[in-house]
Amino acid sequence: MASSATSLTTLEDEVSCPICQAILREPVTIDCGHNFCRGCLTHYCEIPGPDPGEQPICPLCKDPFHPGGLRPNWQLASVVENIEKLKSAPPSGLGEDLCEVHEEKIYFFCEDDETQLCVKCREALEHRTHTVRFLEDAADPYREQIHRCLESLKNEREDIQGIQSREDQRIQVLLTQVATKREKVILEFEHMCQFLERQQYLLLTQLEELDGDILKQKDEFESLVQGEICRFDALISELEEKLERPARELLKDIRSTLIRCEGRRCRKPEAVSPDLGERIRDFPQQALQLQREMKTFLENLLFELDCEPALISLDPRTSHPKLLLSEDYQRAQFSYKWQTSPDSPQRFDRAICVLAQDGFVGGRHTWVVAVNPVHGGSCTMGVVNHDVRRKGELRLRPEEGIWAVRLAWGFVSALGSYPTRLSLEENPKQIRVSLDYEVGWVTFINAVTQEPIHTFTASFTGKIFPFFGLWGRGSSFSLSS
Template structure:
């Protein structure tokens, strides 16, 4: 067994001239001197043009042609094992087959090797590198993966935060709707109670009128029965008398009986009967009030009406706007419109005069299309592109649908033709800014058409576009109530 002195002497022989410590990943340069790979790499850093010189003999060497000294690495390994306390520590794994320290990594087999494994010949044709050198590119790959994973995690966290805010907004809206429902039904309950009292009082009066006319009818009928009973008794008595008495005043008696006409009273007067028949009409105000209540309730549970007008400063010159800025029609004749940064110059579009930065709003657009014409309706970001070609898609700040002759399309990242029961003539657009919903439906049939989901951070404006001679649109408020 080697003595401590011989081991110490060998340790001095395997000392790096640069760091004065035991060689780590020893490499040999052109002049034959050995150094730690890391020390030599740091030594070469910052050198000027031309090959660097050996730290010992100053002989030039090629920095890219460093040769790993496997034998010397094995000697270092043995020396470290012979020194006291040189057994592999907890962080230094040993080769399971040879018990030697793991120095190398085979790229082909993805296996960690000791000096014995490396010299055994099984990996002779493989790419073998020192562990740290082999680990470095993988560290770089890991760092790239970490960057991407952290970025994706941040995106998921942003989505989580946005969706949680959206949920809170929805919960607040539901609480508000609950209060609205309770309030409206309280008013309705009070109104119904009042109407119930009024209608019952009217029915009570009709009931009294009927009983009063029944008494009058019974009195008249009793009088008529009494008179007819008297005549009947008189004739019965007359018929039983002798002929001489029977013939006395017989003609006047018969004439009096024959000319006696029966009065046929009515139990209910025509006027009272008409009042009874007309009574359901007295409930018409109640019916109208309940209908109005339901419409108001449904609307208040939905969105606030947005009374909007078109902004002539943004209108394309081919759009002819009405004086009240409530209608627009396509015209091949260019209008005299001074150019400005706000005006669309390629897309025949126009924005509303005012936008929204919050809240829930709805408006209705009546569309009038000529053959081959089309109309685009939706919302757009305030910084939407006004000059040049405008891409009608959410990525460009436009959330809209297009009504064309015979079909309707949702203008998403890829336009999607929608299957609808009927072509809408009136389109309701509803915006929920906080939740991020842009909803379209048929304002007449209430058929849902499409809903965009977005995350609004800037002001958005009602957006309109029309194309085709004779085609146009108008802002309508009848469908919004």
């Protein structure tokens, strides 16, 4: 503590007034560069000299100066103010940091070395040419930097919290969808199990009837065959006996015997009647209903697990003049001949596209597009933001608010940041487009084979519209739910 007090006293001596020997008050600088209290110097100048017209001289170096040329020394005034603050600060024994080298209180900060200094450190040779400021003065710019950093970090934290909130909502939507799908799967399979049990009973009953009819005809067949065998045994015995008799007895009634034996023809009975054979042969046809029901079950299950069907119509207000729309707005065809269409802010003027009349701001929706791109033509489909560009060149990519695929030259391409040709088992004729607004999915599926084509992931904020494009004479598409 004694050392700190000594350092502060030394610092006070450096900023003391040579006239009053106290700390400078409103310090001013005269022509020779020495500093004095404004009041002390004014009072000094009022003391008359030996020659009334002679200029006053500096009390220290005796150089003359002009009384009217006093210059306030604001930097020195700031130093004096900081010394006053240091004098009013609590003593160093109450938790203050001391210089590790001189064990004196720290007053300064070297901006070149970014080091805190005491009075003795400040006078050291290595810091004499450096920019040294009082701690509070040096801390102000850093406080401003810290405030800017805090502002930036808080903004980034808010962004992350916004992402977390959005993703939490997506997770909840997905969990709800999974729970709904689980209920639908259980319900559909319960119905299917009941149907299968009924079908099993009916098919087994028919098989039991067939089994009984086969056994019945088997008994009838065996009885018939046994009767025939007995009759043939009797004739054979009669002829064998005839052969053993003398000629006179053999020739007796020989003609009648031969006629009776030769006229006897073997009946060829069938173990299974034609009617029963047809019933056995046609039994697999009884399973056709089961096959149809299973197909219907799978279609219904896929439908229940998919999105809600959307009844959409094309919007003629947005249609490019080279598109021919059907009267029910369910079909469009490309034409090189421009249609007479009034220009409007909603209409595409360069991109040969058209939007649906209604958009979506939530929910899960699906629609089917039957495509017919002729050789050299193309069909494009997907969804777009409500504020998609209508005038001038239109870049089909997610950055422009467009999520779409294109069929051209027998290939399907996903129109991402860069178009990507997709590898598919077959070229789709019908494509199912599904939009899950909350989760942010745009899914494309082959509506015939159910083969997945592509899925975009996005974050939707405004209204989303179904989107369609065509190119090439004769190219067309039609809509269905």
